Amino acid sequence: MSEAATHHDDHHGHHPSGIKRWLTTTNHKDIGTLYLIFALVMFFIGGAMAMIIRLELFQPGLQFVEPQFFNSMTTMHALVMIFGAVMPAWTGFANWMIPMMIGAPDMALPRLNNWSFWILPFAFTLLLSTLFMPGGSPAGGWTMYPPLVLQTGDAFPFLIFAVHFMGASSIAGAINVIVTVFNMRAPGMTLMKLPLFVWTWIITAFLLIASIPVLAGAVTMLLTDKFFGTAFFSAAGGGDPVMFQHIFWFFGHPEVYILILPAFGIISAIVPTFARKPLFGYSSMVYASAAIAFLSFIVWAHHMFTVGMPLAGELFFMYTTVLIAVPTGVKVFNWVATMWQSSMTFEVPMLFSLAFIVLFTIGGFSGLMLGVTPVDFQYHDTYFVVAHFHYVLVTGAVFSLMAATYFWLPKWTGHMYDETLGKWHFWLSTISVNVLFFPQHFLGLAGMPRRIPDYAVQFTDFNTMSSIGGFVFGISQILFVIVIVKCVKGGAKASDQVWEGAHGLEWTLPSPPPYHSFSVPPEPSTIEGGMR
């Protein structure tokens, strides 16, 4: 935590110190650090829930937890990982990096920035407190489908308000990113020179502002259905439970791109750095990101092919879904073309990025399979779906978060991380994550349903394998924390550029950078094209 503080004693007279500094800070680096620490803590809380799930599924039968608690774990694991770990981690990176990347002193709305962070600990107190309530924590799945979710006990209003609260945080954070990028860029930093991480984050921010309020509306209707007698999701009153699924997934599908678009920006920064070659097809990357964002709003019902929809709906949502493969393919080919005939080295950020490209693509392909309506009829709600979204979210979003952490940690702390430990972390994670999730494809194809604490004996071998992979993956993440703590505390001195092939404004600042990144705008001549 101390990296931003220790090197800038000149500011100490003007800022509160100790805990008060962190509660009241308006500094983008402080807030970024808070976000990242929060996300890491949530990653371990959500991870502990995953360990309970894998422990129960280690062998058939009910041995460790009650079915209700098991379902709580799947529900809470998803909510914690999505809203508590990955989304805050991205906002943390946005806070740290965007002002430095565009040549700004800070975020455009610093007090709002503090607020968007300090909502989160309160929102997750609301959510996690439900674990200790009569009736247990929410167990109807993170998608909160009625009528099942309406049977939640005392936890119900806490769940709804927690979702409202974390949504407010996301909207505030997204507004801040958009305003910062559109209003705080240094002179000469034109839009098509922006680093791709900034581009993908603006697009993510648009998705957030357009989709999170819809989720707020959906859960508000759940609340009034439960407590005020409305009939939104009750057919008896003329409503429709399926309508919730439509509204939810109108938010939910953009949400999955909210989780992955910044990852595309990260990979587009790291691959050129370690390939020592400009990114292939910069502008096509920008347009592909925008195309993915647009398509994300017209594909939502592919999450509900089996719920009963008119044929025209099934076809429309199948075609639009499969269309997403085109801009996504553009991105993967661009990364591969960047590496073509380059002089690559394989430091840990690059290793995680390469693993991302391969493994995220596997998740993309299984997504294509799921996008085909008749095929989805077999896969729906099986472990195939679980395998699919964990390939895109763990080896996709989480791996890119790790790549980004290793990539920028020397810039933040001024120290190089421990390369050997980092490599151990990478290899253990990459091998174990495949042992964890790959067998789940087979389980799903063979018909094992998701969100069930017990299973038929023929699924035992793959489940045991998956659990072992899960435990190893979980334990390996302790290495990640060790590497970070070691790097914050000390290590070889990092240069300003850190990586030989690194380009961009953030690398022109000292490592660690000053408290306010650019107090005066950088010279326009120092701004290179964004394709670097």
Add this chain to the structure above:
Amino acid sequence: MAEAQSDYYVPESSQWPFTASLSIFLMFVGGALTLNGGGMGPTVLAIGALVFVFMLFGWFGNVISESEGGIYNDQVDVSFRMGMAWFIFSEVMFFAAFFGALYYVRMYAVPWLGGEGSGAATNQFLWPDFVAAWPLLQPPSTYGFSDFQETIGAWGVPFWNTLILLTSGATVTWAHWGLKKGSRQQLVLGLAATVALGALFVYFQAEEYGHAYHELGLTLNSGIYGATFFLLTGFHGFHVTMGTIMLAVILARSIKGHFTARHHFGFEAVAWYWHFVDVVWIGLFIFVYWI
């Protein structure tokens, strides 16, 4: 101080955002306990609300004194404008969820319950007597839901409320013209008229709710019509109330001599918000009351 030499304005540390989170947290906890029937709920809710109001005075007071102190440069002004515009867009999307629900039930859910389309057997097996209609006076089942006699027609109070809101949009613009040409009297007069019209709108809306509840039997519990009607008009009414309070604050500031012909973001932000609730009302008038 290092920031003073900067080309940019970065505010000092502030305790208000954290206070805001804390107060909203207390309101959520109090609200949740109240809904669950807990005894402590209303107390916690009230404490949270008090802290929230305290925070509003603190945070906005801070911003207003900075603004009146001339600290904000043009760049900060643009940041505020963009921030407000995107906030209003997020509000538009919030209403879109409810308009979307209205569209879905009118176009799909209710006709399907009435037996339209193929594959859905709900009508046949569950409620064969149900007749799809809109407005849906008679929900498929009165088990848990109530029927009602009549909806609120478009050409009574809702029509007059439309005129009131449209007029208030004109008066706030007239006030803005006054501000821009330096006529404080026109500014104050225009704002006062807008606040009065906003309050009148809310009053009529509350009267209509009373009429619906007590004479027409139209309640939140009246099946999907009551649900969509009250949540759409209710959230709109809540926004008009907020907007009226915001306008009243701007009016008070105008009387105190705040704002100049060039710098008056606070005024414009509230004016934008007011036009936004106006546009939402047009949507409500057309899709909820009229067609």
